[in-house]
Amino acid sequence: MINSFTKRLQSFRSHRRTILELTRMDDRMLSDIGVIRGDIERMVRVGR
Structure with a gap:
């Protein structure tokens, strides 16, 4: 569970x-x- 949280946090920071x-x-x-x-956030979070 903590490992999953850590990976999600790293992903969030990378996206930011x-x-x-x-x-x-x-x-x-x-x-x-x-x-x-106008598409920067969507492209980073979802991909092209």
Whole structure:
């Protein structure tokens, strides 16, 4: 049970870091990698 919680917490932190990194990019950089600013959270959590 604790192991499961730890994995979920690590996953949450990883997603937050990725979201923060992407939101710091300008629109041109996001466009280069095929991401629309409004879809960042969904893409990180669900995938493409």
